[in-house]
Amino acid sequence: MAEPVEIDRAAVRRARHGEPLPLLVLLHGYGSDERDLFSLVPFLPEGVAVASLPAPHDAPWPMPGRSWYPIDELERRDPASVTAAADAVLRWLDEEAGAVPSIALLGFSQGASVALQVARQDPDRIAAVVNLSGYAAPGELPGDTALRERRTPVFWGRGTRDDVIPPALVDHTAQWLPDHSELTGRVYPGLTHSVSEDELADVRRFLDGWLAEVQASSSREPAEG
Template identity: 75%
Template sequence: MSEQPVIDRTAVRWGPRREGAPLLVLLHGYGSDENDLFGLVPFLPDPFTVASLPAPLTAPWPMPGRSWYVIDELERRDPEPVTAAARAVLDWLDDDARDAPRILLLGFSQGASVALQTLRLAPERIDAVVNLAGYAAPGDLPRDPELREARPPVFWGRGTKDDVIPHALVDHTAQWLPDHAELSGRVYPGLTHSVSEEELADVRAFLERRLAEPVEDADGQVGGAPGV
């Protein structure tokens, strides 16, 4: 059995730390790094504290950047490498985000699959997920029934010209997400395996709705939304 992957804490890129603000964690795609998704921050609502994580694996030569799991697993549809990467994200949250009042995940491609898997492993810790050009890993996890009951908010955006994610995984995600989440999102005509400004406007609206939601404290009392 391979070692559990670990996030390099020294490589995490942070935005301004806003006391009491929700934490938005960015999970980049295959062959990229923690700097990539920071280009999206100007399009997102201000009240978040933002942290962009580096994937734990080095992408195989000659691909630059990093990966969350070996890309071949995408074709084999083996969920365990995605689960291992999600555990690495949870371990990082234990170490560096224990005091965050709310945690939301935004991932692209591989990073989106890891974001959804993290939600599945610890639904009580993740408030919402933004899935950009990603997919839900196949297979069942022990806490999936909790998601089916709780229906946490998930945004899913993908393009009609995205030829990177296999059709079988897109079809699986299209069936799995509505059954386990309060799903919103769009299919963008002509968009490839990328993100458009139109999509980012939809993501911003989705996140603003999450910011406006009341929050329960540890005693189950409802209070105002933090950071607003």
């Protein structure tokens, strides 16, 4: 079992917060930090609060930035380190996101695997997941059955020239996601381990769908009184 880790709450970057808006949580990739994905805010839908979290570990020298879990555990069948990072995100949500009407996660690479792991740990809490150039961690979790039944919407985008994620993990994810989620997937010709404008446009449409469902659910709720 991996040791518990924590999110540095003082380092979290936020946008459009201060009222009970749906919350989109950004989880950066290996060797980056909370400032990286925060630059995507102008491309995200209006009417959503955004929080960009820092990973709990320093990336090993000489790599800059931070890490959600040791990079050498990428293909381990034991998901303990990914789960420890996901648990840290869930504890942050417990303290910081108790009143929001809906939560979605957007992760890149390592952060995408953590985003999926959060949804696997607490399927009822996470309404949608965006997986950019990422993967589903191998191994079984107790929440996987509930996630399969819930069919959480997941967007998975990756490039044909992405040589960072091992092919075995790509193959595993290509089998795992359709079985455990309502998958929207797209492969971008020529894209490396990065994000393109076309992909951002697709992400925007996916998140617009999430927000439309939040609004529809709100309108279906019975009035108090």
